[in-house]
Amino acid sequence: MRGAMRIPFTKMHGLGNDFVVLDGRNGSLPAMSPPVAKALADRKTGIGCDQLIMLEPSDAADFRMRIFNADGGEVEACGNASRAVALLHGQPARVETSGGVIALEPLDGGARVDMGTPRFGWEDIPLAYAMDTASMPVSWESLENPAAVNVGNPHVIFFVEDPYAVELDRLGPLIETDPLFPARVNVNVASIADGAITLRVWERGVGLTRACGTGACATAVAAIAHKGVTSPVTVHLPGGDLEIAWEQGGTILMTGPATTSFTGSFEWSDFAGDAT
Numbered sequence: 001m002r003g004a005m006r007i008p009f010t011k012m013h014g015l016g017n018d019f020v021v022l023d024g025r026n027g028s029l030p031a032m033s034p035p036v037a038k039a040l041a042d043r044k045t046g047i048g049c050d051q052l053i054m055l056e057p058s059d060a061a062d063f064r065m066r067i068f069n070a071d072g073g074e075v076e077a078c079g080n081a082s083r084a085v086a087l088l089h090g091q092p093a094r095v096e097t098s099g100g101v102i103a104l105e106p107l108d109g110g111a112r113v114d115m116g117t118p119r120f121g122w123e124d125i126p127l128a129y130a131m132d133t134a135s136m137p138v139s140w141e142s143l144e145n146p147a148a149v150n151v152g153n154p155h156v157i158f159f160v161e162d163p164y165a166v167e168l169d170r171l172g173p174l175i176e177t178d179p180l181f182p183a184r185v186n187v188n189v190a191s192i193a194d195g196a197i198t199l200r201v202w203e204r205g206v207g208l209t210r211a212c213g214t215g216a217c218a219t220a221v222a223a224i225a226h227k228g229v230t231s232p233v234t235v236h237l238p239g240g241d242l243e244i245a246w247e248q249g250g251t252i253l254m255t256g257p258a259t260t261s262f263t264g265s266f267e268w269s270d271f272a273g274d275a276t
């Protein structure tokens with residue numbers, strides 16, 4: 001039986017999309033696994049969060065950021081968490097994620113993050129078969145002809161009259177798990193008015209969140225690429241606003257707030273059993 005191992009954490013959020021951040025940049029933490037991430041993210045029996053963020057050493061960048069959704073699944077990108085980590089780190093940094101290297105720039109009360117280059121090919125999303133990702137010939141009830149963009153992680157974007165009139169809690173999981181999306185998908189419903197975007201997101205592996213940074217990036221890119229919106233564009237999410245800048249062929253710049261809620265610690269064996 002291993003000795004007690006107390007693990008410190010920082011509880012953070014970006015516009016209400018919340019995270020438990022474990023700082024293993026010095027290599028001090030045990031390996032994270034999906035079951036342990038899911039247990040820590042549980043809002044009744046764990047600490048509770050939308051995503052668990054694990055920082056680790058990297059030989060490709062200043063450090064590595066691993067992202068686990070509340071269902072335990074490890075994913076490639078998390079925009080809001082990238083800003084939170086920028087705030088925690090406190091200086092500019094290049095960060096390795098499984099979706100590519102991103103660049104963090106802390107600002108007063110938040111950060112600007114270069115989220116890399118979006119991809120539009122059906123295999124890049126990925127989709128199960130070839131399709132025009134600017135306007136896909138598919139529909140789920142009244143949601144039809146979405147765009148799809150990969151911004152490190154997969155997003156499908158429906159442009160609608162009123163995002164708040166969509167039964168996203170019912171349609172989100174149907175679309176997230178449709179076989180058309182072999183890696184599942186984050187589901188965005190958005191409207192465009194006066195050059196700004198109003199957005200709600202059903203997040204893969206989580207559900208409805210108050211904000212989704214990669215959703216804001218993917219939706220802004222789709223609006224600029226396919227709907228004539230000009231960059232930079234303000235995205236109004238339930239939890240607040242993000243500013244997204246992108247030009248064809250370039251990388252995506254996301255700017256917005258990040259907040260530290262509190263710090264704490266937990267006993268590793270309480271969540272990992274004897275796993276080390």
Ligand SMILES: N[C@H](CCC[C@H](N)C(=O)O)C(=O)O
Pocket residue numbers: 017050051067069075076077078079080081153154186203204205206211212213214215
């Ligand atoms: N649910 C997303 C990961 C977190 C994205 C969101 N929290 C963000 O701020 O980008 C996925 O499975 O790709």
